[in-house]
Amino acid sequence: MQDVEEAVTRAFQEEWGRVVATVIRMTGDWDLAEECAQDAFAQALRHWPRDGVPRRPGAWLTTAARNRATDRLRREAVGAAKLRQAALLAPRSEPDGDGSDGDSDGDDSGVPDDRLRLMFTCCHPALPFEQRVALTLRTLAGLTTAEIARAFLVSEEAMSQRLVRAKRRIRQAGIPYRVPPAHLLPERTRSVLGVLYLLFNEGYSASGGDDLVRRGLSGEAVRLARLLTGLLPGEPEATGLLALMLLHDARAATRTGPDGTLVPLEEQDRSRWDAGRIGEGVRLLEDALRQGRAGPYQIQAAIAACHGTAPTAADTDWPQIAALYDRLARLVPSPVVELNRAVAVGMAEGPAAGLALADRLRESGALAGYHLLPATRADLLRRLGRTHEAADAYREALGSAPTAPERRYLTRRLNEVRAQQDTTRTA
Structure with missing residues (x-):
């Protein structure tokens, strides 16, 4: 049963978007699509233990959700009207039972x-x-x-x-x-890039749960970003975002240890980073920058390239990273960007300089409840030897850390500074 639950969980992470999107196209009803998708996953939990996990879980789930939607529409008093509406919204050919998306819907983009x-x-x-x-x-x-x-x-x-x-x-x-057709694509570019960015981030660093990395989400974001760069070949920010994703994704396998604990960047095994993805990300970034219109995603990709191409943690060009964060903060003023800049300044100029920036953010209240602010302060305080204050900051971060891997990492750090305090007392 546990294997089936794991298969359903994995299918949810990888197939939810496909299932919901197919039912929305079929019915035009967003709430109904989500309900039918949820019902399909509930059916999987009932049927897969008996029948076995299907060879193509996504196709099974899509078919189950479509069948459920059809049944719902037929039973409802307004079903006939909704089906007529759906006929206008749906493509000329429905996707087949293998879970493919179909390839003709009257949409003039050809996608x-x-x-x-x-x-x-x-x-x-x-x-x-x-x-x-x-x-x-x-x-x-x-x-x-x-x-x-x-x-x-x-x-x-x-x-x-x-x-x-x-x-x-x-x-x-x-x-x-x-x-939309090609001439309408530019007006939606910013939003689509923002969606892909947040989708990738949720896969790369989950906002909650037992797993820090959700490879299904990050992989889906990369796949969609590749499609988007094909649609927008002259948009450097689309290329920059794909580069950013690849440079981060190259390190995904090393972000947690065997027990699922977060492994910080400086402790990751760089021999396990995906050199092919790093190389592709760097090439894409260079292509984007050559257009002379550097935007936020290209700058973030440049920061990721500084990390990804450094042979060791000690070789990281922190002054360059700090300068890039300074430029990013001017383009997109954000307390999260300022917090990242504080980390970079702390590495480039010393922990006291970074702590001053982090304390300024703390006093502003802009990141109240955001666990990475006290976690950052804790690390800077630890490096300054201010172990009592560091312990307090680690405890504060633990109280709001959303994932189990992060809590395990923060607990480890808290135990380390407690041990330093005990050593100081007995010395």
Whole structure:
């Protein structure tokens, strides 16, 4: 039974977006699509222990969700009207039972991918930017409302209301479910890039749960980013984002140890980094930068390249990274960027300089409840030998750390500074 539960969990991480996107295309009803997708996964938990895990779980789940949607529409009093509406929304050919997405839907972009259609529908300019990103993370990635709220640093209630308003707006505005034609792509580029960025981040560093890395989500983000760069060959930020993803993803296998504990960058086994992905990321970054329009994703990719190409942690060019964060902070002012800049300054100029920046953020209250702020302060205080203050900061970070791997890492660090305190007392 445990193997089946693991298979269902893995299928959820890898297939949720495909299942929901297919049912939305079929019915035009976003809430119904999510309900039917959830029902399909519930069916899997009932049937797979008896029948075995299917060879293609995604196809099984898609078929189950489509069948459930058809049954629901037929039973409801308004089913006939909804089916007529669905006939107008649906492609001329339905996807077949093998879970493929079909390749003709009247969409003049020539992109036969339901998940990319879903992303562009969510990112329609009629929706406010925050609603676009949040809705895509919910429907495409299957993130919970709580997970999305943490990504935006807002309350779960506020995020729930944001999602409801976004779905209502799509219905009321009659927003079409398609990839827009080429001349309309630029107006949605910023939102789509933002969605892909957050989708990748949730896979690379999960906002909650027992696993720090969710490879299904990060892999899906990379796949969609490759499709997007094909759609937007002259957009350097799309290329820069793909480069950023590849440079980070190259290190994903080394981010946790055998027991699932977070392994910080300086302790990772660089011989296990994916050299092919690093090389591709660097080449893409160079192609993007040659266009002379460096934006936030290209700058972040340059930071990732500094890490990815350093032979050892000691060889990392921290002054260059600090300068890049300074430039990033001017382009996209953000307390999270400032916190990362504090880390880089702490490495380039010494922990006291980094701590001054982190303390300024703490006093502002901009990152209240964000566990990486006290975790960063704890590390800087530890390096300064201020073990009592470091222990307090580690305890504060532990109280808000969202994942088990991060809590294990913070516990290890807390025990280390406690041991230093005991050594100091007995010396």
